[in-house]
Amino acid sequence: GAGSVANTPEAGDVEYLAPVTIGGQTVNMDFDSGSSDLWVFNTQLSLNTLSGHMAYNPAQSSTFQLLPGSTFSISYGDGSGAAGNVGTDTVNIGGATVTGQAIELATDVSTSFVTDTQSTGLIGLAFSKLNTVKPVQQKTFFDNALATLPEPVFTADLRHNAAGTYEFGAIDSTKFSGPLAWTPVNTTSGFWQFTSQAFAVGGGAPSTSVPGGQAIADTGTTLMLADQSVVDGYYSQVQGAVNNATVGGVTFPCSATLPDLQIDVGGTMATVRGDDINFAPVDQTGTTCFGGLQATTVQPQIYGDIFFKSNFVAFNGGNNSLGVAPH
């Protein structure tokens, strides 16, 4: 059946967590449409590493089964990562249930995960071809659930500093306005990848030649990482915006009024609200603020939570497409 859970932004909308029940144990996890491993903090980790975290205890689950000899090792684009061994268990997300889901048990996690005590791990929702389990690659929760869901979809409704929803198996049209604009997804990369070749700033004339012209929908990335041409075009319209090497990206006066960004999603222009691009002050004085739109030199571009705060997104695993509408 369908499943629906509330998600909650951590302080500053850094990431969005939602409850997942694994073998009867409910833990908060980071739903990540930009990766394909489900890994958890668990009782194999040291007490120092576990300090402050919830943890999954396979010994307490009557349905856990080890996958002998299976391991995982995942590295994310920001340099973080985790590695460990693997078993299977029953996973229930708001009523959507999968038995025999691969549960990757971290025995090593990088610092940024240790310090992020609210998160018990990640649940990957990109395509299973990116899963890192060896010697036998494993499937994502969504892939395993597809056949049993009323509709082969999951949706992300992420909000600024407020509860939102992740839903599996249904599209709740009360969560967005107007029709969903659907675009085909190129699954070759294993990401939810689509064409994004144009942008406009504050309703101005669109520029239609973004190099590479590809982007992914990534709920597991905080910001929106776009081509330099988009970043330069956008911040040229923001008084006092500078590339601040010290803090590692574009900053501007917190008093600046930020224009909306219109960005191409498979031929339809989606809007990212200007006030969501004012991500956070860089220090306690609250004078200088850090942009939610930053440059990436790698392709594809990564449309993270900054994009999702203005746009409801439906991920259709039945026909490999993305539906986007303002919310």
Ligand SMILES: Cc1nn(C)c(C)c1CC(=O)Nc1ccccn1
């Ligand atoms: C932030 C970033 N920089 N670069 C080059 C990339 C590719 C990213 C995206 C990224 O790493 N996302 C992430 C990190 C941890 C867990 C889940 N997703």
